Amino acid sequence: MAARKKNSSAFTEEEMPQVSVSDDGVSRYLHLGTPWVQGSMKLKAPFEIDLEYVQRMMAWLLFVEPESVAERHAVQLGLGAAALTKFHYKKLKMHTTAIEINPLVVNICRNWFKLPPDNDMLEVVLGDASMEILKSRWQGVVDALQVDLYDHNAAAPVLDSVEFYNDCRNMLTPEGAMTVNLFGRASSYQRSLEKIMQAFGEGHVWAFKPTREGNTIVLAQRVSTPLTRDELVVRAEAVQARWDLPASKWLKVFKQVEVTPST
Template identity: 65%
Template structure:
């Protein structure tokens, strides 16, 4: 049986609702669209397949260096990526979320830990926050998942926005982006990412059955040998439980456009 809880929303922001079904808790923003989820008995694992794929940057770095790195999420959702980076990977992590009620709900219902030396949750506009000098070239893993309650297309999606994202990254840093929408926005979004990062720096997954396509962009383009990717995927899978070996079947560099 589904249980639904409602949290009063701020003016001009969508109502935040929660539903529980079959051991999973879902976050909604005033519509049936799922904005995030948590397996109630395993609150620090990642439930949704596309959010798992947002961790594909792990394939492109030395696993031994991960705890020394810094993560940032733009858009908190149900805090799955944020909790995973802090609790599972041991990373210093910053999350930026516009809606204060989403932050409150994540703290109350989705096991988001309080702020600490390792975790900072910032209530604010991601497009403004990422331009602050203190973040520049300090982020190793940037995860971007910015959708409104209609989930039609990314809220922030311009070449300038992605250039600001690139400016956040360390030399070997990566950005992963969830591209999903009821409109045909994928090609436009991909072109904007390539414009900001360079065509050689962009990778993509095949779409999930729900229609989420995760795209990865590196500040400095690399093409690791497949043997190294397999080694890293195996290490990731053993350490975290993420299905990283399966990723390699559907995760490829984007072929640059001819001419």
């Protein structure tokens, strides 16, 4: 095994949280040893995205031509209940990769959340994201990178350093974007936002207002895409029509971070 970086998320086998599943008759939920919901699936629509904050992680679609989506590559750091992985693969028809450290999560997703087996267009990599993303195969080839790396207590991101966000930036194509789920107190969010801004630069970062549950999605572009508000409205309408995501509503709570946060 390669030497761990200081921001490694690696666990020993004994430290891996237990994985459990619950149903309420409408949705199925993933838990990692606590009552916290780590992901969900609509029982009657298993390939749609159930949770609002997860839907918002698809905001990268606003910045690319809809006709080009199927030609792109999506990567998720953290599998969760496989909602993003399934949506990119099944709905968007994209080359899709998920990197997940816990083999129990992968097994649960295969057996309970309808995650398809690996094939030429879908791959689940079992490993520590902080080390896996340094490999040459990921450099400059990812168009949509989603980061949702919380421990079983959902207290703070497992990987949340300037170094890590720099590594994420290096994975992206020129048109690529990263979306990150930041959950927790305002002070925790501000610290994470500052690190993302340091890695990506002012003018490259957008943020949603938090959901009712406290999830704030931040989007960072490798190269800033100069779109007017009217152009974003047209893109949002196209995303909503093609993939049934509430993209038009996103624009009411989504804006560019214009001022570098104070340190």
